[in-house]
Amino acid sequence: MKMGTNLLVKECAGKGMGGACAGPAYIRCGLCGAVSYCSPFHQKLHWTEHKEECKRMEKQMKHTSFLHDFPFLFTRESTEQVEMGEVSYCSFLERRELHQIGLWKSECGCGEPILYLDASWIHGSWNLKSEMCPCTDPESPLATVLTNWADYYSWRCLPLDSPVALLLHWPLTMYYAFQLLATRLQNILPSPGQELRIHYLGPDKELHQLPVFAELCTLFPGVQLQIDFVGPSVPDFRDGEHAELTGYAKCLNDSCQCKVSRCMEDHMYDTTSVQCKNQPSTMALRFWKGLYHERFEDIKKVSPPHFIFAPNAGIAAYHSWLLTIKLISELHVPAVFTDYCEEAAFLAIRCISSIHEDPLALPLQINPFRQPIIIENAVLDIPTYSNSFLFGTC
Numbered sequence: 001m002k003m004g005t006n007l008l009v010k011e012c013a014g015k016g017m018g019g020a021c022a023g024p025a026y027i028r029c030g031l032c033g034a035v036s037y038c039s040p041f042h043q044k045l046h047w048t049e050h051k052e053e054c055k056r057m058e059k060q061m062k063h064t065s066f067l068h069d070f071p072f073l074f075t076r077e078s079t080e081q082v083e084m085g086e087v088s089y090c091s092f093l094e095r096r097e098l099h100q101i102g103l104w105k106s107e108c109g110c111g112e113p114i115l116y117l118d119a120s121w122i123h124g125s126w127n128l129k130s131e132m133c134p135c136t137d138p139e140s141p142l143a144t145v146l147t148n149w150a151d152y153y154s155w156r157c158l159p160l161d162s163p164v165a166l167l168l169h170w171p172l173t174m175y176y177a178f179q180l181l182a183t184r185l186q187n188i189l190p191s192p193g194q195e196l197r198i199h200y201l202g203p204d205k206e207l208h209q210l211p212v213f214a215e216l217c218t219l220f221p222g223v224q225l226q227i228d229f230v231g232p233s234v235p236d237f238r239d240g241e242h243a244e245l246t247g248y249a250k251c252l253n254d255s256c257q258c259k260v261s262r263c264m265e266d267h268m269y270d271t272t273s274v275q276c277k278n279q280p281s282t283m284a285l286r287f288w289k290g291l292y293h294e295r296f297e298d299i300k301k302v303s304p305p306h307f308i309f310a311p312n313a314g315i316a317a318y319h320s321w322l323l324t325i326k327l328i329s330e331l332h333v334p335a336v337f338t339d340y341c342e343e344a345a346f347l348a349i350r351c352i353s354s355i356h357e358d359p360l361a362l363p364l365q366i367n368p369f370r371q372p373i374i375i376e377n378a379v380l381d382i383p384t385y386s387n388s389f390l391f392g393t394c
Contacts (some may be wrong), residue, residue: 029043074092129255176187184362199307202311239288239289360392373385
């Protein structure tokens with residue numbers, strides 16, 4: 001056994017076994033270092049469950065340095081210092097005057113829960129100066145497929161101290177996952193003028209950060225994008241609603257070109273009624289409340305999918321995923337899932353394999369566009385990031 005170096009106290013992995021915990025979980029497994037215990041007694045009791053996963057987790061812990069590897073000037077602050085408890089997500093945002101503001105409001109859990117979608121979330125602002133955010137068209141067309149954050153920031157002419165990757169990991173992960181599948185399944189890559197219909201499963205905080213998805217219009221130039229957001233977090237009064245997302249989230253500069261046209265309307269509109277003359281590429285959004293396998297018959301009538309994307313899915317944690325996986329398997333539609341850490345992804349793949357007999361179309365791999373700030377208070381001591389690992393089926 002060894003004492004953990006992480007100053008943040010993790011939950012005892014043997015919690016509930018043989019009585020109440022003796023105190024904080026400061027003792028880490030001396031083999032894998034991925035789980036913590038309150039006492040040697042709980043560690044001994046938990047070994048019958050942990051021994052099967054211990055060697056696997058030991059291998060996963062060897063990816064720590066790679067998972068912490070980002071090109072940003074704030075990388076140490078957002079990885080090591082958060083992991084050690086020296087910096088919190090809130091303090092990270094506070095230092096940049098972004099805490100509990102606009103699109104950033106749902107990024108930390110210290111404020112009041114956001115229970116609805118209103119005009120402020122659809123309209124959206126980066127709350128950053130123009131040189132720090134992608135609020136207008138890129139200076140040059142995308143010449144090659146982007147493969148990491150450094151490539152994206154270089155293409156978008158963004159400084160490496162810009163925090164926008166913390167929000168852009170949603171559309172960039174979806175873009176990257178689709179491109180990976182496209183190299184294996186050539187027939188799914190749309191040409192300019194064609195439709196690309198994406199079913200986006202289990203959205204949560206993304207529903208309050210919708211303007212960042214406009215970046216997909218630059219990543220899929222000329223393609224008519226349709227994204228159907230499906231999940232229990234969709235508000236009842238938005239169920240079945242349409243919206244048109246055109247233009248980018250705005251910057252703080254009053255004289256910036258992004259202020260010339262009012263492309264992000266003040267409320268939801270039917271997709272047939274809103275046009276933005278300055279942006280030829282548009283994105284239609286639809287919202288469906290409920291589980292995917294329960295709503296699919298309604299959705300397919302208006303938007304049968306070309307691609308299914310399920311970020312931070314937690315497949316092994318929620319029994320309801322089994323029926324959704326069965327449906328996706330029957331559809332034979334390319335689907336990509338992500339999860340917070342390698343262990344969660346491994347368990348998810350095991351669940352999928354019990355239903356979907358074909359091998360993965362996209363093997364388990366680290367996502368280069370994972371969110372570049374470590375998750376606080378993760379259950380395991382394994383480095384945990386939003387959209388950390390991805391894998392896919394067909």
